[in-house]
Amino acid sequence: MPEIPLVPALWRLPAHPASVPRARRAVAEALPHRLRPHLGNHLALLATELVTNAIRHGACPEDDELVELVLWPADGHYWLAVSDPGTGNRRPAVACPDADSENGRGLLLVDHLATAWNVRPRPVSGTSVIAGVPLHRGG
Structure with a gap:
């Protein structure tokens, strides 16, 4: 008999800065206890960056939109997808901020933490950024 996969955890949060710490906590707490020491901080940080973006x-x-x-x-990873309802064609991209910039490092961090990540358009409108963190880090 095949192993039944876990049901994905899903949250819909207001598109408001107060949702960022809620997302971080929710993702970290959704992990099995045995994986929290290894993956909790990485996934919480990914959630912070992606929800903020x-x-x-x-x-x-102001339109009561949700993230x-x-x-x-x-496949040996924990995957996090953060989706927004945006209608613009602006695709998130890694920036190269200078040392004095206060912004622009979020996707650099995502690129460093995630084994793989990508941006996908949503079927009707909006964008999803999907990032994967390996269950076990290789040497």
Whole structure:
């Protein structure tokens, strides 16, 4: 009999800065206890960066829009997808900020923490950024 996969964890949060710490806590707490020491900080930091970007660049808080997070294990990774309802064609990209810049390092951090990540358009509107963190780090 095949192993039944875990149901992905799903959260829909207001597109408001107060949702960032809620997302961070939710993702860290959704992990099995045995994985929290290894993956908790990485996934919480990814959630922080991706939710912040979704709120800043892809959502309109005054329209009561929501940011969606999905967390699931597959293929030796824990995957985090953060989706925004944005209608713009602006695709998130890694920036090269100078030393004095106060912003622009979020996707650099995502690129460093995640084994793989990508940006996907949503079927109707919006964007999803999906990042994977390996269950076990190789040497």
